[in-house]
Amino acid sequence: MHSLISSDDVWVLWGFIAVWAAVSIGLEQRFKWASAVSGAIIALLGAMVFTNIGVLPVESSVYDTVWSYVVPLAIPLLLFQINVRQIFKESRHLLFIFLISSAGTVLGSILSFFLFKQHIPYLDKIGGMISASYIGGGINFAAMAAKFETPGEYVSATVVADHVMMALLFFILISIPAVKWFQRHYAMPFEEKVKADGKSGNSAESYWKRKDISLKDIAFNAGAAFALVAVSVKISGFFKSLFSHPLLTGTLGDQYLILTSLTVLIIFLFPRFFERLNGSQELGTFLIYLFFVVIGIPADLRLIVTNAPLILLFVFIIAISNLTISLAVGKLFRVRLEEILLAVNAAVGGPTTAAAMAIAKGWRELVAPIMLVGTLGYLIGNYVGTFMGNWFSSFL
Numbered sequence: 001m002h003s004l005i006s007s008d009d010v011w012v013l014w015g016f017i018a019v020w021a022a023v024s025i026g027l028e029q030r031f032k033w034a035s036a037v038s039g040a041i042i043a044l045l046g047a048m049v050f051t052n053i054g055v056l057p058v059e060s061s062v063y064d065t066v067w068s069y070v071v072p073l074a075i076p077l078l079l080f081q082i083n084v085r086q087i088f089k090e091s092r093h094l095l096f097i098f099l100i101s102s103a104g105t106v107l108g109s110i111l112s113f114f115l116f117k118q119h120i121p122y123l124d125k126i127g128g129m130i131s132a133s134y135i136g137g138g139i140n141f142a143a144m145a146a147k148f149e150t151p152g153e154y155v156s157a158t159v160v161a162d163h164v165m166m167a168l169l170f171f172i173l174i175s176i177p178a179v180k181w182f183q184r185h186y187a188m189p190f191e192e193k194v195k196a197d198g199k200s201g202n203s204a205e206s207y208w209k210r211k212d213i214s215l216k217d218i219a220f221n222a223g224a225a226f227a228l229v230a231v232s233v234k235i236s237g238f239f240k241s242l243f244s245h246p247l248l249t250g251t252l253g254d255q256y257l258i259l260t261s262l263t264v265l266i267i268f269l270f271p272r273f274f275e276r277l278n279g280s281q282e283l284g285t286f287l288i289y290l291f292f293v294v295i296g297i298p299a300d301l302r303l304i305v306t307n308a309p310l311i312l313l314f315v316f317i318i319a320i321s322n323l324t325i326s327l328a329v330g331k332l333f334r335v336r337l338e339e340i341l342l343a344v345n346a347a348v349g350g351p352t353t354a355a356a357m358a359i360a361k362g363w364r365e366l367v368a369p370i371m372l373v374g375t376l377g378y379l380i381g382n383y384v385g386t387f388m389g390n391w392f393s394s395f396l
Contacts, residue, residue, distance in 0.1 A: 007057035014062055020046055021289035040138065040292045041167070044159055047296030058298050066294045070287050071142045072232075072255065075378070076225045076263040077284030078139055080274045082375050091369040094343060097335050098373045101326040101347040105134040106384060108321025112314045113392055120310050124396050125150040126158050128389020133162065134318055136381025137350025137374075139284075142291050143256040144385040152298035159295055161311040166349050169319050173341045173357060186330075186337035194362040213279040220273075221280050228266065232259035260382050319348055338363050346374030 005012050021043055028039030050056045109131045117123050125148040133141035141162070145155050176182050177191045232255055240253035252258075267274050274280075323344050330340040342363075346354035351374025358367045 002054065003051075003057040004055045005057060007060040010060075010062055013056070013060055016050075016056065017062070017066070017290055017293045020050075020293050021286065024289060024293075025286070039289065043289055043292040044156070044296035047293045048156070051297050056297055063294045063297060066290055067142075067146050070290050071139070071146060072229045072259060073225045074139055074284045074287035074291070075143065075256065075259055076228045077221060077280050077287065079260070079263045079375065079378055080221065080224070080267065080277055080280035080284075082264065082267055082372070082379075091373045093335055094339050094366075094369050094373045095376070096333070097326060097330050097340050097343040098346060098376070100329045101322055101343045102135045102377065102380065102384070104322035104325035105131060105318060105347060106388070107325065108318035109134075109388055111321065112317040113395075115317070116310060116314050117392075117395060120314060122150055122154050123314070124148075124389055124392035126154065126311065126314070127392045128385045129155075129158060130162065130315055130318060131388040132381040132385025134315075134322060134348050135384055136377035136379075137353075138288050138291070139350075139378055140381035140385060142288070142295075143382055144389065145295075147254065147256055147386065148389050152295070155295050156298060157308045158311055158315075159292075161308045161315050164308075164312060165315045165319050166353070169323070169348055170345065170353065170357065172323070173345055174361070176341060177337065177361070182337060186340075187334065188337045190336070190338045190363040190366060191361070211278050211282070213282075217278045218283075221277055221283055224266075224274075224277075228263050229259060232262055235262070254386060256382050257386060260379055264379055322347060338366060342366055342370045343373070346370055347377060350377070351375050 005016070007013075024039040024043040024046065027034035027042055029035070034042060047056070051058060109127055113123060113127045120126065125144075128148055129141050129144040129150065132144045141159075144150075150158075177188060182188075236253050236255040236258045239258075243252065326340050326344050329335075330337075338358075338361075342354045342358055345357050351371045354370045354374050355367050358364070358370055
């Protein structure tokens with residue numbers, strides 16, 4: 001399809017991707033309607049519109065660069081703020097219910113896969129992507145989409161269904177504390193404190209406020225991320241050449257698994273170095289926004305209309321399984337309702353959306369812990385997604 005911007009017009013395409021990502025972030029933090037829709041959806045839908053009206057080319061080496069280089073760089077940047085020791089020390093209840101929520105994702109994925117495997121193309125790949133995403137977040141979705149080489153149009157359709165589901169689930173999670181049945185059957189100390197104080201939650205804009213970031217922070221963040229990606233590529237390449245068994249090459253030779261594991265190991269060995277780095281989360285999040293712009297570009301709207309409704313049902317079953325299991329087990333072990341809801345949000349939407357919910361509800365004491373616990377999903381999500389995708393493929 002002919003487009004106004006040529007596929008080899010590299011600088012113009014990079015300019016569009018970066019500017020539209022910036023516009024999406026700006027709108028999200030400036031307007032309530034944009035915050036409700038989410039910047040990721042704005043980035044995706046905007047790119048889709050520009051493609052379908054003939055402004056952007058469907059294919060370009062620029063998009064391949066985002067997949068091959070930008071996504072791997074985002075992984076360590078978003079992991080740099082993990083504090084493994086602190087997660088276990090300060091967030092035991094959140095960690096417990098987050099792991100239960102992750103198990104709910106796995107069980108829901110299995111159920112949903114067998115219900116729809118004859119009706120949705122590439123469901124093994126989509127299942128692996130969603131299994132990873134509904135434990136970690138967008139970075140795991142990106143990693144699994146690249147790993148399984150899912151066709152771009154199905155990635156776009158899945159992202160649309162995923163974000164529609166996330167918006168619906170976010171509304172449900174926000175609304176649950178106001179339901180009297182939950183008020184009678186669950187402990188809600190943080191919500192009660194907010195009501196007692198008569199305060200509303202802080203805004204996303206104030207949470208992502210300016211930080212004290214130096215040139216050294218930027219240099220060390222970039223240097224560490226590039227170094228970890230480079231070493232991971234070499235290690236995964238070595239294992240690929242060393243082993244011939246698909247299981248071994250698919251795990252030990254997986255660049256994303258090696259990168260995630262190596263990053264966590266380095267953070268565990270040198271925690272103080274990474275704790276002092278500012279800007280890691282901001283840089284990694286911006287790179288993820290570039291990814292959302294790019295995955296919206298190859299979207300064929302007719303295919304999304306055809307496939308997204310079924311994919312929406314697929315992700316709906318997974319999300320509701322996650323929520324139901326989390327609420328049931330949380331009730332059994334007397335976990336506070338706010339922690340359950342944030343754990344579900346962190347699993348399905350990632351730690352950033354969970355922190356946004358904690359900020360919006362005024363549960364300020366839970367913002368940092370859910371960011372810490374939710375970031376753990378970036379680690380385990382890739383392992384679960386890899387296993388589920390490979391296992392699902394054996395049934396097709």
